[in-house]
Amino acid sequence: MKLYAVAAFALLTLISCSSDKPPAAATTELAPTGPALSPDEANGATLTGKVAFTGAKPPLSMIDMSANPACERAHKDAPLAAEDIVVNPNGTLKYVFVWVKSGLPANQRWAIPATPVVLDQSGCQYKPHMIGVMTGQNVELRNSDPTNHNIHPQPSLNPEWNDSQAPGGDPKFKTFARQEIMIPVKCNVHPWMRSFIGAVNHPFFAVTGDDGTFTIVGLPPGTYVIQTWHEKFGTVEQTVTVGAKEHKAVDFSYKG
Amino acid sequence: MHLTNVGPLWLRRYALAVSGCTLLLLIAGGLVTSNDAALSVPDWPTSWGSLFPPLQGGIRYEFAHRVLALLATLMTIGLALAMRTRLAWTALLAVAAQAALGGAGVLLAEPLWIAIAHACLGQLQFGLVVAVTAQAFGATPSLSRPLIFALILAQTALGAAVRYGVIGLAAHLGGALVATLYLMWVSLSLLMNNMDNPSVRRPAMLLLSLTFSQVFLGIASYMARVVYVNAPQPMPLLIFFTVAHVAFGSLVFGAAVLFTTLARPQQLPVSGGPVSGVVTA
Structure with missing residues (x-):
């Protein structure tokens, strides 16, 4: 009987200390109504800006791909560095997600682009490292490598899934139903592979590139909270007001 | 000491082998978790749709863990049949539950409570096998x-x-x-x-x-x-x-x-x- 008592204690211990991921903050979402709009590039406002990086440039973290010879061969001439912090030559930051956090009409429907956003697995890394999609928009997952990958997003608000993709296999198409900033994606076959997906329920978002700049077009006149998100440095917010056809610059900065 | 019913030499050796295999299984499980490879094989009980998946990256750890789990299960069945004690049947029940938890973790993309339960039950399973091994040596756990x-x-x-x-x-x-x-x-x-x-x-x-x-x-x-x-x-x-x-x-x-x-x-x-x-x- 004592054995079963210990087993019962173990079970109770498990139950007491285990739980699923903490729920993300609930957001009040009104059911969108009316016709679905696309960004009005002709009459809407354009937000441009850059995300600067100040402080000492962090050293590159080189990736050891010896666990898989196919991956190692893909980078035999130049070992690959992790893309968690990429400081551009002009002192800006790459892979920062910029989006309109609030200010848009809550009940406005936005047209979902028919074109999928591509997330490729090439050279045993995700290309690109960060993408943004609209909720309901297809993400096209490709495997361009001569090796197997699994794609494993770990969202908090959307359902978690895990899917395999063999080399040369057909692309897979996935959608995210709920807005979520951000969804980490990993490959359990190659533990260094990481990517992030921003799922937004409107089309006003961007990811900074090689020059650290971003552009958001067709924004209706109004006052908005613009948020930037970086996987290591977190979030920064600014409030901006734009008028019709206005071009406005808004810059952000992270300190290393 | 309670060494009243010492089992035959082959049984003692076999019980030790089951204990060793279970420990190896736990080490393999640790390697899977430490390499973040638990979901490198997204299906179960097959592995990438076959019995022998391509052994690349994290798949090596997960597949080795599955092979050792199968071996430990079969060996524990043998031990339970040889010992026929309540403790041995409990060890068999634990290894079966552990296999089911492992499979459920893969199919459900490893919810945290399953991952934690899998870690704990693995240790309990090892303790039970050690206790059965002690029984084979004539001790009374x-x-x-x-x-x-x-x-x-x-x-x-x-x-x-x-x-x-x-x-x-x-x-x-x-x-x-x-x-x-x-x-x-x-x-x-x-x-x-x-x-x-x-x-x-x-x-x-x-x-x-x-x-x-x-x-x-x-x-x-x-x-x-x-x-x-x-x-x-x-x-x-x-x-x-x-x-x-x-x-x-x-x-x-x-x-x-x-x-x-x-x-x-x-x-x-x-x-x-x-x-x-x-x-x-």
């Missing part, structure tokens, strides 16, 4: 000190919860302090009065030395985590210390089973004289 097992299992659960980010480190550290102090008190108090009695001294010394090693490995794995957690994985030092911490946690549990089974001074010859059916392993 005892739960005379259930708090030892409760504390170690709680530590396993807390450690797994820390690893999966469910809780902070403080609870695991506090638990380590309590468990270590209790194990020291229990084993040292027995040792002080029975230093001349090898049947007490050996399991007590084994439990003490493994516990101290486990504390050291816990500190080392934490420091490795602090240094390497943000680096691109895999990081060999982080994996080594984490897997060693998992393995020694299981060994401490197994040693606790032996300690409570064998170290019973009140039923031993006072001077440690000859005992029938002495454990020769």
Whole structure:
């Protein structure tokens, strides 16, 4: 009987200390109504800006791909560095997600682009490292490598899934139903592979590139909270007001 | 000592082999978790739709874990059929439940509660197999000190919860302090009065030395985590210390089973004289 008592204690211990991921903050979402709009590039406002990086440039973290010879061969001439912090030559930051956090009409429907956003697995890394999609928009997952990958997003608000993709296999198409900033994606076959997906329920978002700049077009006149998100440095917010056809610059900065 | 019904030599050796295989299975499980490879094979019971998947990257660890799990299950079935004791059937039940948990974890993209339960049940399974092995050697496993097992299992659960980010480190550290102090008190108090009695001294010394090693490995794995957690994985030092911490946690549990089974001074010859059916392993 004592054995079963210990087993019962173990079970109770498990139950007491285990739980699923903490729920993300609930957001009040009104059911969108009316016709679905696309960004009005002709009459809407354009937000441009850059995300600067100040402080000492962090050293590159080189990736050891010896666990898989196919991956190692893909980078035999130049070992690959992790893309968690990429400081551009002009002192800006790459892979920062910029989006309109609030200010848009809550009940406005936005047209979902028919074109999928591509997330490729090439050279045993995700290309690109960060993408943004609209909720309901297809993400096209490709495997361009001569090796197997699994794609494993770990969202908090959307359902978690895990899917395999063999080399040369057909692309897979996935959608995210709920807005979520951000969804980490990993490959359990190659533990260094990481990517992030921003799922937004409107089309006003961007990811900074090689020059650290971003552009958001067709924004209706109004006052908005613009948020930037970086996987290591977190979030920064600014409030901006734009008028019709206005071009406005808004810059952000992270300190290393 | 309770060595009244010593099994035949082949059975004792076989039981030891089952214990060894179960420990290897736990180490393989630690390698899977430390390499973040648990979901590198997204299907179960097949692996990438076949019996033999391409052994690349994390798939190697997950597939080795599955093969060892199959082997341990088959060996435990054999042990249960040979022993036919309630403890042996319980060990078989535990290995079956553990396999089901592992499969469910893969198919459900590993919810955290399944991952933590899988870690704890694995250790319980190892303890049960060690107890059955002790039975094969003629001993009568005892739960005379259930708090030892409760504390170690709680530590396993807390450690797994820390690893999966469910809780902070403080609870695991506090638990380590309590468990270590209790194990020291229990084993040292027995040792002080029975230093001349090898049947007490050996399991007590084994439990003490493994516990101290486990504390050291816990500190080392934490420091490795602090240094390497943000680096691109895999990081060999982080994996080594984490897997060693998992393995020694299981060994401490197994040693606790032996300690409570064998170290019973009140039923031993006072001077440690000859005992029938002495454990020769």
